Structures are given as C-alpha cells and as structure tokens.
Amino acid sequence: MTEPVRWVDDLRSFVVTGYDEASEILRGPGWSSDPARNPEAPEILRALPPGVLLFLDPPDHTRLRTLIAPAFTPRALERLRPRVIAVIDAVLDDLFASPEVDLMEEAAYLIPLAVIAELLDVGLEGAELFRARTPALVRMLEWSPTADDLEQSVLAAQELTMFLLPVLDERHRAPRDDFISALATAGMTPEEMVGTCVLLLAAGHETTANLIGNGTLALLQNPDQIPHLHANPPHAIEELLRLQTPVKRVGRLALTDHRIGGCEIPAGHPAVLHIDEIHRDPRRYGPAPDPDRLDLSRVPQPHLAFGSGHHYCLGAGLARMEATEALPRLFTRYPTLRLATPDPTWRSSSTFHSLTSLPVRL
Numbered sequence: 357m358t359e360p361v362r363w364v365d366d367l368r369s370f371v372v373t374g375y376d377e378a379s380e381i382l383r384g385p386g387w388s389s390d391p392a393r394n395p396e397a398p399e400i401l402r403a404l405p406p407g408v409l410l411f412l413d414p415p416d417h418t419r420l421r422t423l424i425a426p427a428f429t430p431r432a433l434e435r436l437r438p439r440v441i442a443v444i445d446a447v448l449d450d451l452f453a454s455p456e457v458d459l460m461e462e463a464a465y466l467i468p469l470a471v472i473a474e475l476l477d478v479g480l481e482g483a484e485l486f487r488a489r490t491p492a493l494v495r496m497l498e499w500s501p502t503a504d505d506l507e508q509s510v511l512a513a514q515e516l517t518m519f520l521l522p523v524l525d526e527r528h529r530a531p532r533d534d535f536i537s538a539l540a541t542a543g544m545t546p547e548e549m550v551g552t553c554v555l556l557l558a559a560g561h562e563t564t565a566n567l568i569g570n571g572t573l574a575l576l577q578n579p580d581q582i583p584h585l586h587a588n589p590p591h592a593i594e595e596l597l598r599l600q601t602p603v604k605r606v607g608r609l610a611l612t613d614h615r616i617g618g619c620e621i622p623a624g625h626p627a628v629l630h631i632d633e634i635h636r637d638p639r640r641y642g643p644a645p646d647p648d649r650l651d652l653s654r655v656p657q658p659h660l661a662f663g664s665g666h667h668y669c670l671g672a673g674l675a676r677m678e679a680t681e682a683l684p685r686l687f688t689r690y691p692t693l694r695l696a697t698p699d700p701t702w703r704s705s706s707t708f709h710s711l712t713s714l715p716v717r718l
Contacts, residue, residue, distance in 0.1 A: 360637070361617035361627075369607075369626040370619065373633040375640040375660070377617040381627055383665035386612035388413050394609045394626065407544075407551030410497075410559060410667070417666060423542040424552055427535055428670045433677060436475070440674075443470045444682045448689050452718060456696050459714040460569045467682055468564035471674070472556060477534035478523060485519055486557055493554065494562045499605045499628065499706035516557065517550050524549050556671065563662075564675040566602035566710045567593075571683050573714055574600050574650055576695050582687055584652035589680045594656035596679070598641075599648075601661045604632040604709045631660055632709060692718050 360374025372378050381387055388394070390413050409420055426432065447466050451457060469490065473483035489512040495501060496509035524536060524546055531537035535556075539549045574596060575582055585592040606629040614621040621627060641647035641657060662669035669675070687693065696715035703710045 359617070359619070361619040361621070363619075367628060369628045370621050372616070372627055372629045373637065374617055375634050375637040375658075378629045378631075378634050378660055379664055380616055381608055381614075381629065382606075382660065382663060382667065384614075386610065386614060387608040387627075388611050389417075389608060389667060393611070395624075407548035408555050409552060409670070410555055414666060420544070420548060420552075421666070421670065423544050423548075424539070424670060426542070427538045428673060430673060433673045436471075436674070437677060437681070439474050440471055440677055441681055443467060443474060444678070444685055446470075448685060452690070456715055456717045459572055459716045460565070460711050461713065463682075463686070464569035464572070464711075464714070465561070465565045467568060468561045468675075468678055471564075471678060472561055475535045475556075476523075476553065477532060477536065478519075482519065482523075485516070486561075489515055490557050490561050493558045494708075497558060497562070497707050499607060501706075513554055516554060520550050520553055521546065559669070560671045560675070562708060562710070563602040563669075563671075564678050566708055567597065567600075567675060567679045568682050569711045569714055570600035570602065570709060571596040571679060572686065572716075573695075573700060573711065575683070575687065576693065576716070578650050581650055581652045585687065586684055587653075589684050590676070591654075591656055592652040593676055593679050593683070594659070595650065595652050595654050597661040598635045598657060598659040599650055601631050601635055601659070601709055603661065603707060604630065604705075605707050606631060606660075606663065629660070635659055635661075690718060694718070 358373060360377045361370055361372050364371045372381065390411055393413075407420065409417060409424065412420060444467055447463050447470065451462055469487055470483065473486055476482065478486075492508040492512035493516065494509070495505035496513070498505055501509070524540060527534070527537045528540040531541055536549065536553065539552060544552070571593070575585060581592075608627050608629070610621050610623050610625050610627065612623050635641070636647045638647060645651060645654065662672040662675070693716055696717045700714050701712040703712045
C-alpha cells in the first residue's frame with residue numbers, strides 16, 4: 357500500500373487514500389470547502405449563485421444547513437416514498453420502447469431528475485429545463501474543470517436561476533406542500549433558496565444517477581449477486597456505494613497546519629481525497645474479505661460515499677431511497693436484462709465515477 361497521505365507534484369496537492377486519514381480531514385476543524393478561500397480556484401466560480409451549501413464553511417454553512425435539514429429528515433423522506441415509487445414505476449414501464457436502450461439516459465438520469473422535479477413541484481416545463489441544463493450545470497463540480505466546463509456551468513446556473521426566481525416568489529406568497537415552499541417559510545433569502553435548488557440539481561441528481569447506473573452495471577457483470585439485492589436491498593446499496601462510489605474525488609483546503617497520517621500539511625495547501633481508493637483501504641476493508649470483490653451479502657461497512665462531518669450529504673437518505681427502490685424493481689421487472697456491449701464507456705471526469713452510457717437489452 358502507498359502512503360495514506362502524500363504530496364503529488366503534478367496535482368500540486370496532498371493526495372489522501374487512507375480511510376482514517378480522510379475521515380479526520382472531513383470531520384475535523386481547520387479545513388475549507390469555499391473556493392473563494394482557495395487561491396488556486398478559478399475566478400469564475402464566484403459567479404455561481406451565492407449560498408451553495410457545498411461551497412460554504414461554518415458558521416454560514418451551519419446556519420443554512422439548519423434551515424434546510426427539516427426537509428430531509430427520515431419522516432419527511434418517508435412521506436416522499438410513494439411519489440418516488442410512482443416515478444420509478446413510470447420510468448420502468450416505458451423503458452423498452454425499443455429493443456436496445458441506454459439505461460443511463462432512459463432510467464438512471466431520468467429517475468432522480470423526475471424526483472427532483474416532483475420535490476420542487478415545477479411541472480413539465482421545469483422538468484424539461486432541468487433535463488436539458490443539468491449536464492452542463494454539474495461541470496462546476498469537476499476537480500480540474502476546464503475553462504469551457506466553468507463557462508457552461510455558470511451559464512446553466514444563470515438560466516436555471518432565471519426560471520427559479522419567479523417560482524420562489526410565487527411560493528413565498530402562496531406556499532404549497534413542496535421543497536421550495538419549505539425553504540421559503542424557513543427564513544432563507546432568495547439567493548440562498550436558488551443556491552440550494554441549484555445544488556440539489558447538480559450534486560443530488562448526478563450522484564443518484566451514478567449510483568443507479570454503476571449499480572446496474574455491477575449487477576449485470578456479477579449476476580450471482582442479484583439474489584442478494586432482492587434479499588436485503590439496503591445492505592446491497594451500501595456495498596454498491598462503497599465499491600462503485602458515485603464520487604471519486606473530494607477536495608479540501610487546509611486553513612491551519614495539520615499532521616495527518618504522519619504527513620505535515622501546511623496551511624494554504626489543498627488535499628484531494630481519492631474516495632475510490634479510500635473505499636479499498638486494506639486497513640479498513642481487508643485484506644479478507646477481499647475489498648475489491650463485490651459482495652452484496654457483506655455486512656455494511658462505514659464508507660465516505662456521502663462525505664462525513666458537517667458536509668455529510670443532506671440528500672443521502674433520498675439517494676438511498678431512490679436506489680433501494682429502483683434497482684430491485686428494475687431486476688424484478690426485467691429478469692433477462694443483459695448488457696448490449698461487454699465494455700460500456702466511462703465518462704472522463706476528475707470528480708465523478710460515472711458511465712457515459714449503458715446500452716442494455718432483454
């Protein structure tokens with residue numbers, strides 16, 4: 357095993373591949389997620405909507421998270437379950453309009469997008485706009501974004517903001533039983549509400565789509581694991597989150613000097629957490645049973661697929677619900693599902709563990 361924390365010249369960053377060391381960084385004080393505090397961050401990131409929780413540090417992060425959290429409590433999410441199941445069933449009903457389909461395009465991306473449109477109650481117009489613009493929006497989350505990535509992401513964020521502002525105003529004046537109304541009545545500013553909705557569209561949509569797509573591919577490549585999926589879906593999803601984690605890189609900036617894993621990280625230096633390697637750390641997950649082997653009967657192990665500490669993903673429960681309901685239904689509805697190509701293509705991304713497409717047939 358390589359050193360769990362090491363400096364990499366090409367990245368101009370400290371790379372972290374150890375579970376305990378990554379947990380210490382994510383949970384401990386003296387680290388920042390705010391690109392405005394990072395001299396290496398592109399200037400254009402400051403053109404994104406203010407109030408994006410992912411890019412805030414305490415105390416601003418703490419205040420905003422406290423306002424948003426009630427919408428993601430277990431009780432609040434359980435009320436959403438019938439709507440989530442209805443969305444999944446509708447998508448699966450129409451999945452095989454042709455003999456071969458791209459499961460990423462026709463299910464993995466469509467399910468979380470439709471759930472978010474339901475959550476925000478934005479109707480068909482909003483759902484169509486979200487589907488058209490979220491691919492560009494998520495480019496802001498690349499660890500090494502190109503100038504074009506950032507430009508396209510900012511344009512998408514601005515277009516979505518223009519759509520959302522009148523919706524926010526209308527829900528403020530006449531609240532409904534939806535997520536935007538909950539934000540409006542929680543005392544958030546319009547900028548913070550827009551930032552929260554944009555984050556939900558970017559991070560929430562992308563990670564759930566990747567979980568469903570990666571999970572489907574892993575099960576098609578390991579069909580002996582499908583009975584374990586049906587036997588205990590929640591346990592199975594935790595193993596898929598560990599081994600097929602939707603996000604493979606997370607960054608932090610040291611605000612103070614740290615000593616992590618025997619390595620000195622001076623203030624002002626970035627650390628890149630390689631989640632995909634962290635989830636195979638033999639000190640945590642091995643050497644036996646093999647941490648590289650997909651085993652859906654494995655007792656769920658702690659993982660960092662949704663982060664940790666004060667930036668632990670608020671939408672983790674919703675993502676788990678969608679995957680736990682979608683994957684068993686997919687393989688129950690279509691037990692003869694097969695890959696249409698032996699080697700689906702993976703997306704070129706510095707942040708996401710994501711398929712470009714997943715052609716399947718019956």
